[in-house]
Amino acid sequence: xxxxxxxxxxxxVALTLxxxxxxxxxxxxxxxxxxxxxxxxxxxxxxxxxxTYALPPEAALIMLAGIYYGAQYGGSTTAIIVNLPGxxxxxxxxxxxxxxxxxxxxxLALASAAISSFFAGTIATVFITVMAKPxxxxxxxxxxxxxxxxxxxxxLLATVLSNARMIESVAMVVLGILLSCVGTxxxxxxxxxxxxxxxxxxxxxxxxxxxxxxxxAEIIKNLSxxxxxxxxxxxxxxRLMPRWADIKSIIWPATRGTAIGSVLGVLPGGGxxxxxxxxxxxxxxxxxxxxxxxxxxLAGVAGPEAANNAASQTSFIPLxxxxxxxxxxxxxxxxxxxxxxxxxxxxxxETNPSLFWGLIASMWVGNxxxxxxxxxxxxxxxxxxxxxYKLLYPAIMLLCCIGAYSLKNDVxxxxxxxxxxxxxxxxxxxxxxAAPLLMGFILxxxxxxxxxxxxxxxxxxxxxxxxxxxxxGFYAVALVALVAMLAPSVQKKRVLLEE
Amino acid sequence: MLHREMVVGAGCMLVAGFFLLYGLQLPFGxxxxxxxxxxxxxxxxxxxxxxxxxxxxxxxxGGGQALPRVNWRALFLVTLSILAFAVLLKxxxxxVSSVVLIxxxxxxxEGRNFRRTLLSGLLLGLASAGIFVKAIGLQMxxxxxxxxxx
Numbered sequence: 078x079x080x081x082x083x084x085x086x087x088x089x090v091a092l093t094l095x096x097x098x099x100x101x102x103x104x105x106x107x108x109x110x111x112x113x114x115x116x117x118x119x120x121x122x123x124x125x126x127x128x129t130y131a132l133p134p135e136a137a138l139i140m141l142a143g144i145y146y147g148a149q150y151g152g153s154t155t156a157i158i159v160n161l162p163g164x165x166x167x168x169x170x171x172x173x174x175x176x177x178x179x180x181x182x183x184x185l186a187l188a189s190a191a192i193s194s195f196f197a198g199t200i201a202t203v204f205i206t207v208m209a210k211p212x213x214x215x216x217x218x219x220x221x222x223x224x225x226x227x228x229x230x231x232x233l234l235a236t237v238l239s240n241a242r243m244i245e246s247v248a249m250v251v252l253g254i255l256l257s258c259v260g261t262x263x264x265x266x267x268x269x270x271x272x273x274x275x276x277x278x279x280x281x282x283x284x285x286x287x288x289x290x291x292x293x294a295e296i297i298k299n300l301s302x303x304x305x306x307x308x309x310x311x312x313x314x315x316r317l318m319p320r321w322a323d324i325k326s327i328i329w330p331a332t333r334g335t336a337i338g339s340v341l342g343v344l345p346g347g348g349x350x351x352x353x354x355x356x357x358x359x360x361x362x363x364x365x366x367x368x369x370x371x372x373x374x375l376a377g378v379a380g381p382e383a384a385n386n387a388a389s390q391t392s393f394i395p396l397x398x399x400x401x402x403x404x405x406x407x408x409x410x411x412x413x414x415x416x417x418x419x420x421x422x423x424x425x426x427e428t429n430p431s432l433f434w435g436l437i438a439s440m441w442v443g444n445x446x447x448x449x450x451x452x453x454x455x456x457x458x459x460x461x462x463x464x465x466y467k468l469l470y471p472a473i474m475l476l477c478c479i480g481a482y483s484l485k486n487d488v489x490x491x492x493x494x495x496x497x498x499x500x501x502x503x504x505x506x507x508x509x510x511a512a513p514l515l516m517g518f519i520l521x522x523x524x525x526x527x528x529x530x531x532x533x534x535x536x537x538x539x540x541x542x543x544x545x546x547x548x549x550g551f552y553a554v555a556l557v558a559l560v561a562m563l564a565p566s567v568q569k570k571r572v573l574l575e576e
Numbered sequence: 577m578l579h580r581e582m583v584v585g586a587g588c589m590l591v592a593g594f595f596l597l598y599g600l601q602l603p604f605g606x607x608x609x610x611x612x613x614x615x616x617x618x619x620x621x622x623x624x625x626x627x628x629x630x631x632x633x634x635x636x637x638g639g640g641q642a643l644p645r646v647n648w649r650a651l652f653l654v655t656l657s658i659l660a661f662a663v664l665l666k667x668x669x670x671x672v673s674s675v676v677l678i679x680x681x682x683x684x685x686e687g688r689n690f691r692r693t694l695l696s697g698l699l700l701g702l703a704s705a706g707i708f709v710k711a712i713g714l715q716m717x718x719x720x721x722x723x724x725x726x
Contacts, residue, residue: 128712244633248588248626254619255595262612269612270598297654300685301647467685471678471693472700474654478661478677479670479704483714491662495655502651506644507584525615537608 083434084206090435091442096139099132100439103140104446107147112155112458113469117165118148119512120295122409123287124473127480134417135432139439141413142393145406146443149349149389150194150451153382154458157186161462166349166385169357173370173377180373187455188319189375190382191448193331197383198444200335201342201390205397205437208343209426212398216423221530222541224400226548228524230555231401235345236513237559246513249504253517254524256281263522264529276489281497283412283519285481285490289497290514292477294505296470297498327379330360334383342388343395345403352388353381390440396421397433400523405512408519579640581630588627595620653684669719670709674701 090096110121125144129137152167157174170190177186219227236246259270260280271277319327337359338352360380361370370377393410395401400422402408414421419429426433451458481490504511535541543549595616605611634640657680664673678697682688708714 131712244626244629245584248584248623248630251619251623251626252588252591255591255616255623258595258599258616258619264610265603265612267602267612269602269616270595293654293658297647297650297684300650300654301645467682467687468696470685471657471681471696474657474681475661475674475677475700475704478658479708479714479716482665482716483708486715488662488665491658491665495658495662498655498658499651503587506646507580507587508644509584525610528615529610532607532610535608537606539607 079210080206083430084438086430087434087436087438090135090431091139091438096136096435096439097442099136099140100143100443101446101450103143104147104150104443104450107144107149108151108154108447108451108454108458109147109461111148111151112461113151113464113473116148116295116473117152117291118145118406119287119409119515120291121145121148122406123284123291124476124480126284126287126409126413127483129413130416130483134414134419134429135435137413137417138410138432138436139443141410142436142440143443143446145389146198146386146440146447149385150447151458153190153194153385154187154451154455155462157190157378158183158455158459159462166353166381166389168350169353169381170378170385172357173372173374176371176373177375177378182373185319185323185375186378188452189323189327189379191452192319192324193327193334193379193383194386195444195448196331197335197338197387198390199441201339201387202437202441202444204339204387204391205394205440208394209398209433209437212394213423213426216399218547219399220545221527221534223545223547223551225524225527225531225542226551227399227401228520228527230551231345231395231403232513232516232520232524233555234558235402235404235516236510242510246510249510249513250517253514253519254521256286256514257518257521258525263526276487281493281518282484282490283409283515284484285494286497286501286518287409287515288477288481289494290501290504290511292473293494293498294501294511296473297502298505299466300470323375326375330356330376330380331383333359334380335387338384338387339391341384342391343403345395345401349385349389349392352384356380356384386444393436393440397425397436398423402516402519405515408516412519578643579634580643581634581637581640583643585627585630585634588630589624590627592620592624592627596624650684653680657681657684666717667721669717669721670705671698671701671718672720674704 091100106125107121110116110124111118122141122144126141129140132140149166152162153170156162156167156171157178160171160175162168162171174186174190177183232250233247236250237243257280259277261267261278262269268278334356337356341352341355342349357377357380360376361367364370364374364376392403392407395403396407396410400420402411411421419425419432477494478491481494482488484490501511504514531541532539543552599613599616599620602613602616603611604613604617657677660680661673661677664676675694675697678700679693682693705718709716709718
């Protein structure tokens with residue numbers, strides 16, 4: 078039994094005292110910061126990334142994964158209690174969750190969210206375990222041309238699927254790739270766009286970029302919208318444990334949500350938000366009484382919560398097996414892995430099995446921790462929400478500045494952050510999508526490397542890019558998706574979704 | 577009147593122009609042996625085209641969204657506070673630069689309570705000194721250099 082052995086190996090790594098501690102700290106910090114208004118998983122992860130640099134790779138990734146789930150989870154908690162979704166995937170949770178809270182059933186809504194999430198997390202972990210090997214086998218067939226095709230198509234889909242203004246998203250990806258060119262060219266050793274600044278020879282650090290755009294620029298934007306988080310009616314939290322009848326009523330929504338989320342999470346650009354939207358729509362469609370939705374339907378909390386948790390886990394699949402991040406959070410994970418000299422892709426499983434299976438097992442452990450951690454601590458999270466933004470944002474800024482400095486123990490990174498903050502605010506203020514920028518930035522070097530290799534092998538013949546069935550398959554998928562996106566009916570729905 | 581789409585399109589083209597201008601000075605190489613200039617020039621070209629496409633779309637649509645209002649004050653003060661932190665960290669240490677960062681950043685929002693802000697700056701500075709330098713072991717000066725060894 079290969080599978081059981083792998084799980085045992087993974088649990089062996091995840092359950093060591095040290096790694097349990099890091100998973101716990103990750104979940105705790107992630108929730109703590111994810112609960113705060115205006116800070117989604119992207120900001121949370123980029124802020125806390127520097128903390129993990131000194132850790133061994135397993136511990137660092139386990140902690141980061143914990144931070145990610147924690148941030149997701151924190152977002153849902155605030156969505157239910159104060160109708161303030163911490164990030165996009167919790168928007169749907171707020172619809173019915175907050176209504177339940179207003180009816181005095183906040184405890185029930187929170188518990189349902191937690192239980193469905195845990196259920197989804199468990200299934201998704203098994204799903205990853207089963208899927209990982211076969212997918213990695215596929216990836217071993219890839220040459221540079223196939224990798225190039227996968228990245229181009231993945232980048233396109235990831236950005237296009239998540240945003241209505243297609244050209245602008247693609248432009249942001251391209252801008253990200255251009256920014257990633259700054260620094261020393263690996264192959265020739267030539268300096269590109271450094272203008273003789275020695276400290277730029279290593280290029281921009283992706284953490285500085287992420288902090289500046291998702292931290293600083295976001296803060297400036299929030300300061301311009303003054304009513305942030307003020308005078309929210311906070312619902313009282315009552316009885317946390319659901320009755321048997323409640324559990325029975327969420328089993329099926331949670332199961333369907335898990336299935337929807339698991340599938341959507343694997344797709345580029347899918348991820349948590351799409352999963353929860355799709356699940357909500359599905360629950361509403363098959364409900365006996367659809368009019369209950371929006372007025373406090375328990376299924377409208379359980380389904381989407383299961384879906385977004387399942388999706389945020391299965392989005393690790395393309396990253397760990399193919400080396401292709403499917404969304405910006407996973408792109409940050411790529412960056413984090415690179416720092417520890419791990420190139421994400423099919424080889425990780427073989428060269429570093431304890432890291433691979435340890436990370437997967439820790440996903441489940443992390444989910445368990447979140448249930449144990451969050452239900453009793455809900456009161457504390459709610460208190461955090463009453464901290465005024467005025468006190469909060471300077472603290473966030475300080476944390477980011479210290480983080481930027483700690484990257485290389487050099488204030489140069491802090492100066493860079495200040496410059497990127499201005500650029501980032503331009504992007505955020507103009508309402509341009511920032512996540513594609515980050516994805517392009519992180520994938521840029523790999524894209525260039527694979528293109529260069531593919532063309533080197535073919536001696537400059539561009540037809541190599543379209544010469545294998547695998548590459549053609551990727552391009553075909555992209556074409557179908559693009560055509561589907563451009564269909565008028567879909568366009569209309571997406572505009573609605575964005576609003 | 578300036579519309580958002582005009583700024584975005586023109587901005588893309590400007591940035592593309594910048595990267596083209598300097599990218600063309602790098603060895604371009606051939607397709608079989610890509611030089612360091614290959615990818616930047618090609619991607620900058622694509623960015624320029626996308627910028628142009630945004631402008632064309634805008635012209636065809638015959639109008640666009642209004643430009644967002646820019647919060648110059650917050651932009652200036654937030655950036656200034658980061659710069660101040662960077663300038664002060666080496667000579668004055670983490671605690672002092674934290675206080676300065678928080679004092680300046682605080683001006684970016686409405687309402688002022690100097691004593692409360694100073695206090696929160698001091699507390700956060702000391703807390704991060706304890707957590708990041710003492711506990712995690714980041715290498716950074718804690719106190720002004722003339723107090724070294726304190």
